[in-house]
Amino acid sequence: MPNEGSFEAALRRSDQIQRDLLVHPEDYTMLTGDRPTGRLHLGHYFGTIKERIRLQDLGVSTNVIIADYQVITDRDSTEHIADNVLDMVTDYLACGIDPARTMIFTHSAVPAANQLMLPFLSLVTEAEMSRNPTVKAEQAASGHALTGLLLTYPVHQACDILFCKGNIVPVGRDQLPHIEMASKVARRFNERYGKVFPDVAGLLSSTPLIPGLDGRKMSKSYGNAISIGMSEAETAKLIKRSRTDSERTITFDPEARPGVSALLTTAAICTGRTPEEIAAEIGAGGAGQLKRYVTEAVNGYFAPIRERRRKFEGEPDFVRDVLHEGNRRANEIAERTLDEVREAMGMVY
Incomplete structure (x- = not known):
């Protein structure tokens, strides 16, 4: 016991x-x-x-x-x-x-x-x-x-x-x-x-704990956090400039590839899929394809929330x-x- x-x-x-x-x-x-x-x-x-x-x-x-x-x-x-x-x-x-x-x-x-x-x-x-x-x-x-x-x-x-x-x-x-x-x-x-x-x-x-875009703890002070109130364009810009690595094939490995794995984790939690599944789908598509996927996943998930937010900002x-x-x-x-x-x-x- x-x-x-x-x-x-x-x-x-x-x-x-x-x-x-x-x-x-x-x-x-x-x-x-x-x-x-x-x-x-x-x-x-x-x-x-x-x-x-x-x-x-x-x-x-x-x-x-x-x-x-x-x-x-x-x-x-x-x-x-x-x-x-x-x-x-x-x-x-x-x-x-x-x-x-x-x-x-x-x-x-x-x-x-x-x-x-x-x-x-x-x-x-x-x-x-x-x-x-x-x-x-x-x-x-x-x-x-x-x-x-x-x-x-x-x-x-x-x-x-x-x-x-x-x-x-x-x-x-x-x-x-x-x-x-x-x-x-x-x-x-x-x-x-x-x-x-x-x-x-x-x-x-x-x-699961959601890492920041660089694999560290998500924090505004690190500049690695996607805020709920960000616009679609701001989200895309932040994801685009996130650091990955030089290896073209996308794999989920939080220890060896923290940046790539953080992006996969973010996409996974927004889509209900597993990071491994998304990595396998992107394969040799590289960091550019991964970042596009993550951007679409985040912006798609938060679209209705951000629409309501704009309404409350006006009230x-x-x-x-x-x-x-x-x-x-x-x-x-x-x-x-x-x-x-x-x-x-x-x-x-």
Whole structure:
């Protein structure tokens, strides 16, 4: 029997929940979100947004947080943050997130949710926060001294999940430590003060990691990401100038041929085919034929999404209204939860 804290145990639990979701979607509340540090790209869409829409359409209570406060965990500026937030809402709507069924809101607009940080921080140790892999990785990447906000990042995520009584969070394997922290906080609070919060589980994604066009992690900062909001021409230009290699015959080999393999992976996920199948079809057609194939695959898949996006770009007041309504609803929920917390802690005077 694998260790209950192991990946195998998390995967087993995730599979059980996936089966139950089809029968009892009303038993689940999902919370997930993004940091508004730049434009959403294909990695975000296939990695998380599609799953949010699936859960929404199943009838799960779905909540999406735009984590604007978390931008400053590893950045010194909030320049362009307002544009990034509204652009993110526009992408969500274009992709199929329905504000009538999914609550979209921002960290900074929901003070009662952030106030949960105070009791929650009393439930964890500095050592538990310091050894979180994301905290370590973000600190190393930023080159900055460890800030208090970055150190407490996993606890802030617990606030995001628990203020709305979230019990499932779509994650990749590398994000499981965040779920473990949220579950630990909920369990310790309930043991100390009485049952308020649900148990939290990670809903593990089966979607393969989509590399950037150069084979590295897809990232706007690397210039290797196809943004959801790009035009057809911009997409074609980016794919055309992506680096491949001098070998004419196209094969799928992520280790030896990262650029070619990244293009094949992108085409595969947009067409529902396998990278090997596409490689065999192109054969000796070379990088030029591969890039044309990938361009058609991406632009074909995202054509209806981009058409809807252009519509929402022309309705900025509607986009703002969606966010304002989500913030209003989130505040109502957060205030109720904070009242429950105060009552459980004997802090109603």
